[in-house]
Amino acid sequence: MNLGTPESMELVLTVIEMAARDTNLYTFKRPDGGALPGASPGAHVGVILPNGIERQYSLVRAAPELSEYTVGVKRDANSRGGSVFMHDQLKVGSKVTILPPRNNFPLKEDAAHSVLVAGGIGITPIYCMVQRLIALGRPWELYYSCRSRMDTAFLQELSKHPSAHFHFDDEEGGKFLQVASIVEKLPKHAHLYCCGPAPMLAGFEAATVHWPSEQIHVEYFTPKFAAAQEGGFVVELARSKRELTVPPGKSILQMVREAGIQVPHSCEEGVCGACETRVISGTPDHRDTILTEQERKDSATMMICCSGSKTPRLVLDI
Numbered sequence: 001m002n003l004g005t006p007e008s009m010e011l012v013l014t015v016i017e018m019a020a021r022d023t024n025l026y027t028f029k030r031p032d033g034g035a036l037p038g039a040s041p042g043a044h045v046g047v048i049l050p051n052g053i054e055r056q057y058s059l060v061r062a063a064p065e066l067s068e069y070t071v072g073v074k075r076d077a078n079s080r081g082g083s084v085f086m087h088d089q090l091k092v093g094s095k096v097t098i099l100p101p102r103n104n105f106p107l108k109e110d111a112a113h114s115v116l117v118a119g120g121i122g123i124t125p126i127y128c129m130v131q132r133l134i135a136l137g138r139p140w141e142l143y144y145s146c147r148s149r150m151d152t153a154f155l156q157e158l159s160k161h162p163s164a165h166f167h168f169d170d171e172e173g174g175k176f177l178q179v180a181s182i183v184e185k186l187p188k189h190a191h192l193y194c195c196g197p198a199p200m201l202a203g204f205e206a207a208t209v210h211w212p213s214e215q216i217h218v219e220y221f222t223p224k225f226a227a228a229q230e231g232g233f234v235v236e237l238a239r240s241k242r243e244l245t246v247p248p249g250k251s252i253l254q255m256v257r258e259a260g261i262q263v264p265h266s267c268e269e270g271v272c273g274a275c276e277t278r279v280i281s282g283t284p285d286h287r288d289t290i291l292t293e294q295e296r297k298d299s300a301t302m303m304i305c306c307s308g309s310k311t312p313r314l315v316l317d318i
C-alpha cells in the first residue's frame with residue numbers, strides 16, 4: 001500500500017470522447033503539456049470537480065510515464081452528482097484538480113493465466129489490464145457484461161480478441177451474467193479480477209470464496225461496509241504528540257482534521273486508500289473496502305476515514 005501524501009495537480013480537460021451510451025472518456029493534461037506521475041494497470045485518480053465534489057475514476061491507460069490521464073465515466077442520474085456534473089458541466093478547457101494515481105487493484109503481471117470479469121463501467125480498469133496483458137503476451141480471458149451493446153465501451157477494440165467474451169442482458173432475455181458458472185471452469189492457478197456493480201461483485205466473491213485469496217482481485221467504488229460510528233475511544237497521534245477522543249458519530253479523520261492536523265484523504269468512504277495510516281498499537285475495527293483479509297488481521301495500517309477501534313486506545317503514526 002502506498003502511504004505517500006497525494007499532491008494535487010491542476011489539469012485541463014483536453015478531449016471528451018463518447019465511448020458508449022451515457023459513457024464518456026475524459027482526457028486531462030497539464031496546461032504546459034508536461035509529464036504526469038505514471039500509473040500501473042488498475043490504478044485510479046481522484047478527481048476534484050469545480051463544484052467541490054470528489055470522485056475516484058479508473059485510468060483507461062497506464063504506463064510508468066504519462067503525459068495525460070484518461071478516465072471513463074458513465075452518467076448516472078441516481079449517483080451523488082459527480083458523473084452528472086462531469087457529463088453536463090465539464091467542457092474541453094475546463095480546469096479540474098486531480099490527485100495522483102493510486103492502485104488498490106494491481107495486476108499480477110507474471111500470472112500464468114488471468115481472467116477478468118467486468119460489468120458496465122467497471123470495464124475501465126479491466127480494459128487497462130487487458131492492454132497490458134496483450135503487450136506482455138500473457139494469456140487472458142475477459143467476460144464483459146452490459147445491459148446492451150449500446151452500453152458497451154471499447155466493444156470494437158475488444159471484439160478483435162477471441163478471448164474476449166460478451167454478455168448483453170437484453171439479448172439473453174434479461175438474464176445477468178452467471179459469474180459462478182465461469183469460475184467453476186477456470187484453471188486453479190488463474191488470477192481472477194472483477195470490477196462492476198455491487199451485485200456482480202457479491203456474486204464474484206461468493207463464487208471465489210474457496211479460492212486462495214492472493215489469486216482474487218476485486219475493485220469496489222462504493223463502500224462495502226458501514227463506517228464505524230460508535231466512537232468512545234482515544235487516538236494517540238505519536239508524531240504530533242497529541243491525544244484525541246473520538247466521540248460517537250465522528251471519524252478519526254474528522255477529529256484529526258478538526259485538531260488542525262493535515263493528513264491525506266480523498267473519498268472518505270474507505271474505497272480509495274488515500275487516508276491509509278500506520279497503526280503503532282491497538283486493534284482497529286476495519287470498515288474499509290481495500291485491505292485484504294490478511295492485511296486486516298495484521299493491522300499494520302488502517303483507513304482512518306471509516307474505521308474505528310476495538311480497543312480503548314489506538315496509537316497511530318500521525
Ligand code: FES
Pocket residue numbers: 264265266267268269270271272273274275276288303304305306
Ligand atoms: S479517504 Fe479514501 S479510503 Fe479513506
